[in-house]
Amino acid sequence: MDYTKIVTDADMKNFMNLVGGFHDGVVKELHMVNSAYIEENLSFVCNHKLNARFLIQRQWANPAAVEILAVDVTHFQINGSEEIYSATGQVRIDRNLDIPEYKINFDHGYFTCLKLWYREASTWLGKKVRFGHVTLPYPPKHVSKIIDDNWIMCEQCCETWEPIDKELFQQCPKCDEPHINPLSHEYSKG
Numbered sequence: 001m002d003y004t005k006i007v008t009d010a011d012m013k014n015f016m017n018l019v020g021g022f023h024d025g026v027v028k029e030l031h032m033v034n035s036a037y038i039e040e041n042l043s044f045v046c047n048h049k050l051n052a053r054f055l056i057q058r059q060w061a062n063p064a065a066v067e068i069l070a071v072d073v074t075h076f077q078i079n080g081s082e083e084i085y086s087a088t089g090q091v092r093i094d095r096n097l098d099i100p101e102y103k104i105n106f107d108h109g110y111f112t113c114l115k116l117w118y119r120e121a122s123t124w125l126g127k128k129v130r131f132g133h134v135t136l137p138y139p140p141k142h143v144s145k146i147i148d149d150n151w152i153m154c155e156q157c158c159e160t161w162e163p164i165d166k167e168l169f170q171q172c173p174k175c176d177e178p179h180i181n182p183l184s185h186e187y188s189k190g
């Protein structure tokens with residue numbers, strides 16, 4: 001699915017109508033990249049610019065999930081992980097830069113940026129992580145217990161889950177304890 005660029009107020013209104021203000025939605029994932037970096041020789045490449053990708057899932061179809069691409073993020077704040085009741089979008093002229101700035105407010109956070117795209121990502125429902133896992137900073141000590149051909153159990157909290165991807169390392173969805181997945185191909189190979 002191609003990205004659609006938001007330029008005008010009307011574009012922003014259309015987008016917010018399309019996604020119903022993200023009512024009954026959730027910011028499932030967020031990935032931010034700074035174009036500035038430190039070189040291997042420790043010199044500073046000062047190309048300061050923050051770009052962000054958001055995956056927002058909704059309880060409503062068409063689209064059930066949307067990816068937002070925010071380029072040149074100027075402000076960003078997040079205050080919680082709760083569901084979205086009524087997101088709003090605005091296009092305004094930045095007083096310092098004298099160019100349009102795009103603001104999306106998710107109830108529990110907001111961002112502003114200078115360029116904004118979105119695309120339907122309705123196949124990106126479910127718990128599968130799309131932008132890269134955030135795992136706890138120590139290797140798994142426990143092998144989860146096999147319940148049947150597809151389900152494993154955390155021996156710390158007895159939560160059971162179906163690892164959708166066959167990855168070796170799993171994180172318990174309830175207590176976050178990292179586990180080795182005995183159903184993974186790598187594990188069965190020993």
Ligand SMILES: [Zn+2]
Binds near residue numbers: 158159172173176
């Ligand atoms: Zn657990």
